[in-house]
Amino acid sequence: MPPTLIELHEIPPELLGCAVAIGNFDGVHRGHTVLIRQLIELARRHSGPAIVVTFDPPPSAILLPDRPASPPLTPLSRRAELLQELGVAAVVPLKTTPQLLSLSAEEFFEQTIRSKLKASAMAEGPNFRFGHNRKGDTNLLQELCQASQIELCIVAATSDSGGMVSSTRIRELIAAGELSAANQMLTQPYQLQGVVQPGAQRGRELGFPTANLAEIKSLLPGHGVYAGRVQLHSKEFRAAINIGPNPTFAEDRVKVEVHLIGFSGELYGQELRCQVLTKVRDVQRFDSFDALKQQIAIDVTRCESFEHSTTSQ
Template sequence: MIVIEQIEELGDDYPSPAVAVGTFDGVHRGHREILKRVVQRARQEEGTAVVFTFARHPLEVVDPSKAPPLITPLSIKRDIIAALGVDLMIAATFTPGLAATSPRDFVKTYLVDRLRARFVCVGYDFAFGNARAGSPEVLRKLGEEHQFGLDVVSAMAVDGQVVSSTLIRALLAAGDLRQAARYLGRPYAIRGHVEHGAERGKGLGYPTANLPATADLLIPDGVYGGQAWLKQGLHKALVNVGSAPTFGGEARRVEVHLLEVEEELYGETLTLFFLERLRDERRFESPSLLRQQIDSDKRQADAVFAAFPRFSPEDWTLLP
């Protein structure tokens, strides 16, 4: 998949583009249905499957006080979208100019003149252009004018709930990783480079690879059962998100203890899937009491690994 950040970088060699437009934070199951249709259409027409999305959330420009943390930072969003078979991803910067563009001008400038879209796919509540005035109906009329086809995906529900990024963020903030995974179609994931910590973990019997806790980390502090995707292998992990109050409290970090790997990981890129929240982070009276607790976390995590639906980290999906 080719990724560009500015639509101006687009060349001319993209035949018959089928385009999905949206923020797609989380690339959840509703979003995936839209992207699948675009890929299917492109394959039928020997065209190009294109996603026109944004590197950050548009609300960061439109109304920063309402801007949510991202479920999928750009590098993860890119990998999920690539795994679906999309050919070209435009990860544009949302600007005040774009926010002020009317629906008609947005379609003319971006979809028609720049992208030469032949087919567009959006979801049931797609809103675009100045004051979110554009809707699927508006897009349909503009499509008739500019000769592109339109497919509007109806609301996808799972467990009786319409899937949305907002719903998934709320579940993650409440620590309900399992239900969030149902809507995402995979476990919640973060990615980072392994950093140096205080080097106490080895003494505890649980050495950890540390990732910085970014502002987008949506889940609460606590201990989690997870899986770490590292150098093309998936490894069971016990994870602490927090500031280690037993040792006086430090900057918030994500500490990953890999259960099956013992090697130097500094500087490696690690993708971490969170399966289930096991408990709150607590202050212990002594390191040995903390160690005993982690021994029991490990036993609890074993049950989580056994029960969690299998998933493919390369396809970013739960397996049937």
């Protein structure tokens, strides 16, 4: 089922009176899962749907225009897909504009939560901020909800041995290539989605043809070779994924090359979704074509034998 993305001005009557959670929800991690469970319970109690309101683009893109844009963990469509799998009825992306960000906390609450959503309940995390300059906090939200007879539940943050589970922490792990640790905090293994384009054909010459992914909109893991999985034509393939430059051939351009183990056929122009599970090794330079070929054979064997345990939700 395609994810249900609905603009705020197009919300149908059956979604009004909802229980709502507002936030970026980037990555859709275990902490988000706990909050969404509480949101669904509120929706059940109030006989309405569970709705998530998110932002597109993230507010930081407007507030910090001089800072280089950082790709999300999950593009909007993937985020909506994951939230829907958790039981959310619809995701409402707010178009982030200077006008939206200039609204005071009280104005945002009145215009979005009360007037347009007619919310019956809300669930938020303890660090929730809203309104101009993030002046609204959970204390103000409690006051506004109480005055409007909207039930509010503040959901405690989820933590593990490394600290609070957060999108920022997951982002740092992925950028460092620590996919196993990042995946333990996500509801689904980290995914790269792109379109297969022609490459230099070196993988085919080496005996390990690769699909070269372009148009990737999510954060790339740190350079390295990774074990992964690809769902294609209703069949799952193990995969060896190379992310980074190719120093053996003096190529500095960062590429994402995916070898589907056991697959034969053409993939050009197709969209591919790759789960990135764990890092196998760093990118390195080899002295010869044969040395590279031998190492790739070792990488493929390791990727094929890797077993990924599903994260608990």
